[in-house]
């Protein structure tokens with residue numbers, strides 16, 4: 208019983224050529240015993256079944272089994288072996304186009320087939336198929352590749368067989384070619400009788416071609432037992448034909464006839480080998496010698512028919528090979544054209560993308576520039592505003608300067624004139640300011656001016672105009688307050704100034720202010736008249752002892768004392 212299925216399959220496969228009958232027995236045994244097998248072992252068995260079908264000449268069964276293994280085993284190396292064998296089966300079954308397409312595909316895939324055993328099988332079948340396609344040069348190339356990549360310990364018998372087959376077709380062999388002797392010896396040593404027989408049968412052919420029928424016959428007799436023991440049909444046929452031809456050449460017509468008739472009897476109707484045609488040619492020669500005109504003619508007709516059929520088959524194979532090559536070339540060119548078209552499309556796409564990117568870049572740059580421009584304009588505008596504002600302000604105190612106070616005051620007076628509102632002008636002059644400068648210094652005088660300004664500002668209402676008219680004199684234009692309210696506000700300011708001394712390190716510095724007022728309701732909506740009158744009341748306040756608010760002129764002022772010149776507008 209089979210104990211180790213893997214080992215059993217290995218051993219069975221290894222003797223398929225050297226001991227074919229045992230190989231068949233073992234295949235039958237494994238099917239009979241049906242041991243438990245892994246999936247991969249089942250596929251290996253199927254491959255061996257396919258191999259045996261091919262060996263027996265049952266090509267349709269072989270093809271079905273091998274295609275099954277190639278498509279479904281899932282084992283890349285076993286599939287490669289199955290496909291390689293399928294090539295030979297298809298050729299033998301005259302499916303040339305299929306075989307040559309398969310061969311082209313296998314050549315392309317060759318670098319992927321790394322398993323040494325599978326690679327040997329593929330190279331082996333490629334060489335066979337290409338030789339059969341009338342391409343002995345290529346066949347020789349793959350045979351030599353097979354020899355050069357032979358796994359260590361393997362016999363070179365197989366590759367030598369292919370090499371001599373290709374050399375034979377190239378017309379490069381004669382009966383004493385060392386390749387033939389070497390192949391025979393190597394294959395006999397390896398126990399591969401079928402291949403050794405191939406080499407020896409070629410040698411017989413060469414003897415016959417060299418008109419050495421005796422040597423041919425002698426060699427045939429020597430190898431007959433071996434050939435019969437393999438049972439390999441093409442060899443049996445070849446051997447009998449060679450025997451017929453050799454005997455014919457030696458004048459042993461009866462023996463020759465017998466051998467030729469055995470060839471014919473063995474052949475199947477659709478046999479396309481040259482052996483059958485040649486067998487009829489032997490019979491034709493014999494009948495001709497015998498003077499049997501009708502029989503000779505009959506044999507000759509057979510010969511011509513078979514020979515034509517054989518030659519047709521040879522040219523059909525060569526044509527199929529060329530056709531497949533042309534188709535592959537056309538397909539390759541079509542693929543290249545498509546690839547070029549794709550390249551153009553890809554290029555166009557990338558150009559479009561690049562253009563879009565460039566446009567985006569320009570847009571971003573432009574936007575950046577615009578932003579910068581806007582920011583710059585804003586900055587310029589801000590600076591302009593700042594400069595304008597600076598031009599309107601008094602440098603020391605930050606309130607309106609004289610010129611701007613006069614402008615704004617003019618506008619305000621005109622507005623109030625239109626709506627008959629009330630306007631009051633208060634001129635504020637600090638008292639004895641010269642003394643502050645003299646006693647505390649000019650810097651302290653500056654601080655005192657700013658201090659007073661901040662005290663006054665605390666009392667201002669929105670809309671009140673406050674400006675420095677020069678030195679220690681300030682103008683305050685009030686609107687929207689009744690006469691008494693305006694006076695009260697001026698009074699609050701005066702009190703606040705007097706009550707809020709400037710506090711530095713030393714003792715507090717008290718500053719007082721005199722305020723003279725004028726009202727539009729009394730002098731009219733005219734700025735210079737308002738100034739003129741306020742200046743006069745201010746002068747009156749000073750004369751009256753300072754630190755006070757004056758709204759009217761005293762009798763004393765009215766009698767004789769002239770008022771000061773109004774401030775220039």
Ligand SMILES: Nc1nc2c(ncn2[C@@H]2O[C@H](COP(=O)(O)OP(=O)(O)OP(=O)(O)O)[C@@H](O)[C@H]2O)c(=O)[nH]1
Pocket residue numbers: 603636637638639640641642644648649650651652653656677678679749753
């Ligand atoms: N520290 C300082 N002093 C100023 C400034 N402008 C004017 N003065 C001083 O203010 C003083 C004004 O003096 P006067 O016009 O004599 O008047 P006063 O001393 O205030 O006396 P009355 O107005 O009569 O009370 C002068 O000593 C000027 O130098 C200024 O910007 N800073």
